Amino acid sequence: MATLAPGTSASPLPEGAPVLGDAEFGRVARIMQDDARIHLTEVKKTLVHSRLSRRLRLHGLASFKAYLDLVESNTEERRQMVTALTTNHTHFFREDHHFDHLREHLLPRLKSDPNRSPVRIWSSACSSGEEVYTIAMCLLGDDRSKAQWMNGRDVKLLATDLSEPVVNATREALYAESTVAPVPAAYRDLWMRREEGGYRMVEAARALVTARVLNLFHEWPMRMRYDAIFCRNVMIYFDDTAKAELEAKLVNMLKPEGFLYIGHSERLIGPAAEKMVSCGNTIYRLADGR
Ligand SMILES: C[S@@+](CC[C@H](N)C(=O)[O-])C[C@H]1O[C@@H](n2cnc3c(N)ncnc32)[C@H](O)[C@@H]1O
Structure with missing residues (x-):
């Protein structure tokens, strides 16, 4: 007889498959909250079961209890578990109105800067890089001559992710x-x-990008301020306290008039909301006199 995956009535598990009980799901949820501030609710139980079953098999473990015991005593496996439970869906030109805005509002400003200041843009939950390379292509342009503004300019794109x-x-x-x-x-x-x-x-696009592992809730080593920050489709995984904390930190990393782009189902809350002016759908500009 097949057993059912916890939290679903539609996914029969093979006989003898380990069951993810409430106690073990609670342990997983606590670690995700402590390490990544990712807020796991019961509806994610099937997903957690499926992704962690692979880790159990890898270690030859027969129960989630044994796996959680391992995770709680082994930093590397704990990191692997957190990584396994991140969702990395992304694509090029995702929410393309952000890139229209970048080309129409940010790019002209960067090009016409009389001080030729360093250009810094941060893709702060970059996943596999489609977001940061979309930004790179928008800066480089759809014609080789349009990339000339970068000659002799200090242009760097930072791409970071937990995974x-x-x-x-x-x-x-x-x-x-x-x-x-x-x-x-x-x-x-x-x-x-x-x-x-x-x-x-x-190479011209890759050379613009520096990719680093960074947990948004750990210390940020960057000292520069950013012309624009993309923080898209990651805040949906956090609770309101974590969102407000993160958004306040992001705002502090912007140059005056810098832009913040967030995901389509996200919103600004807490002190960040007061410092930013909306200038389009999920696009914000740092208000004067922050
Ligand atoms: C759904 S992807 C979004 C990718 C891209 N920003 C986009 O909108 O297409 C979310 C990413 O956030 C990352 N992530 C989740 N929690 C994080 C944290 N605490 N710190 C840094 N990155 C995190 C995940 O690893 C994942 O790659």
């Missing part, structure tokens, strides 16, 4: 053909090169 595998993928910058489909042909032809396995971002 090491996706940060490595950002560094690799190799994307399957299906992944590249949303990229307009003019950008793709200029800034991506066909290779076995898909398309790789060309």
Whole structure:
């Protein structure tokens, strides 16, 4: 007889498959909250079961209790568990009105800066890099001559994420053909090169990007302020206290008039909301006199 995955009536488990009981789910949820501020609710039980079952198999463990005992005594497995439970869905030109705004409002400002100040943009939950390379392509332009404004300029894009595998993928910058489909042909032809396995971002785009592992709730080593920060589709995983804390820190990392782009179902709360002016759907500008 098949047993049912906890929290679902639709996913029968093979006979003898480990069951994720409430106590073990509670232990997982506490670790996710403590380590990543990710707020796991009961509706995620099936997902947790499926993703952690792979870790149990890898370690030859027969129960979630044994696995949680391992996690609680082994820092590396704890990190692996947190990584396994992150959701890394992303794509090129996701929520493309943000990139229209970047091209129409931020880019002209950067190009016309008489002081030629350093340009800094941060993709703060970058996943596998599609977001940061979309930003890179928008800065480089859809015609080689449009990239000339960068000559002699200090332009750097920071891409960070909690999950090491996706940060490595950002560094690799190799994307399957299906992944590249949303990229307009003019950008793709200029800034991506066909290779076995898909398309790789060309050196001119890769050289702009520094990819690092960074937990948004750990100390941030960056000293520079940012012209724009993308923090999209990650705050949905946090509770309101964590969101307010993070947003306040993000606002403090912006240059005057800097832009903050957040995900379509996210909103600004707490002190950050008072310092930012809305300038489009999920787009905010740091108000004068923060
Ligand atoms: C759904 S993806 C969003 C990717 C991209 N920003 C986008 O909108 O397409 C969310 C990312 O947030 C990362 N993440 C989750 N919690 C995090 C934390 N506490 N610190 C840093 N990154 C985190 C995950 O690893 C995942 O790659």
